[in-house]
Amino acid sequence: MxxxxxxxxxxxxxxxxxxxxxxxxxxxxxxxxxxxxxxxxxxxxxxxxxxxxxxxxxxxxxxxxxxxxxxxxxxxxxxxxxxxxxxxxxxxxxxxxxxxxxxxxxxxxxxxxxxxxxxxxxxxxxxxxxxxxxxxxxxxxxIKVYQSEIPLLITSRSHVDEELDNYLKGIKHYKLKKLGSSLKFCLIAEGTAQVYPRFGNTHIWDTAAGHAIVVAAGGQVKTWTGKNLNYSLSSRASFINPGFCASVL
Structure with missing residues (x-):
């Protein structure tokens, strides 16, 4: 299939x-x-x-x-x-x-x-x-995820994420790349990037395919409360995701 x-x-x-x-x-x-x-x-x-x-x-x-x-x-x-x-x-x-x-x-x-x-x-x-x-x-x-001493962080090219600046201040050494669409997940899955932090709104159709690929490649996609990003419809109030971070383990 x-x-x-x-x-x-x-x-x-x-x-x-x-x-x-x-x-x-x-x-x-x-x-x-x-x-x-x-x-x-x-x-x-x-x-x-x-x-x-x-x-x-x-x-x-x-x-x-x-x-x-x-x-x-x-x-x-x-x-x-x-x-x-x-x-x-x-x-x-x-x-x-x-x-x-x-x-x-x-x-x-x-x-x-x-x-x-x-x-x-x-x-x-x-x-x-x-x-x-x-x-x-x-x-x-x-493909598999890959750790790096100086991680490459991927952020959205077209969506302003006001909380991102505060998040970046807490990281000493990193490189930054802006990118559109689900390619952000894919770069983590193939080992090119290590972290995709997202604070702003996304919908479940924005993330599910990339999420599947990151996890299958050995990474994780977790909400900022530490839970796995979930797509169960029974407990949802809307199709909007909470904030999350896709990363290597």
Whole structure:
């Protein structure tokens, strides 16, 4: 099934890139929180949902681009969680830092994750405790997190995180890199970076696929109270995550 999901992510990525190189085809509107959404998000959402229904017709789907009433899905133990175009701002800026995110949640835990960066043609995937990276030439290799004496911290390129400055003051030696989308998780999983601290709001579809890959590569994703970031719907008041930190153990 993982291979089918990877192929589906690539199909979605191919659709994104057709729009990427034809900006006149892109229509932009804004959600209630003032974040942009485009017709590209919607087109890719349709591709992924149709593909998932063919692969696993009995597993329900939650997507960023399709309104879902939390009350109606709180009893779901297993479900697909997708962000068709993670990093819409980066897509519109034309910096390449956007991804297709697909994850499978089982009892609140993301057990399968696929993150595809179509601009770079790099695909990250995981299933339980195994994680891989496949580059543009088709070379696929296992990936693991990596400790460093001077850790590389990854932070959001397009979201202001006011508490981040105070957090950084408590760290003596580090390097800093700003990056868009779920690629932040993937750099930790492959051993390039060590810490992704997040204090501002994210939604469950923003994090689940990257979360799955980090954990499968030997890392962790914990809230600031020390609990594992959880995707169980039964105990949630909304789809918004608490603050968290993705890191090596």
């Amino acid at each position: 993982l291979e089918k999901i990877c192929n589906l992510a690539r199909c979605a990525g191919n659709c994104i890139m057709k729009f990427y190189y034809s900006p006149e085809l892109i229509n932009i509107s804004y959600k209630s929180d003032n974040t942009p959404v485009t017709n590209v998000d919607c087109a890719v959402n349709d591709i992924i949902k149709k593909g998932l229904i063919l692969i696993t017709p009995d597993i329900p789907i939650i997507s960023e681009e399709q309104s879902c009433n939390l009350t109606s899905c709180q009893h779901w133990e297993n479900y697909w969680l997708i962000d068709p175009l993670d990093g819409t701002k980066e897509f519109l800026k034309k910096n390449g830092e956007f991804t297709v995110n697909i994850s499978l949640i089982k009892n609140g835990v993301p057990i399968l994750g696929v993150v595809y960066a179509p601009f770079f043609d790099i695909l990250y995937s995981s299933f339980y405790q195994n994680a891989w990276k496949e580059n543009h030439s088709g070379l696929k290799k296992s």
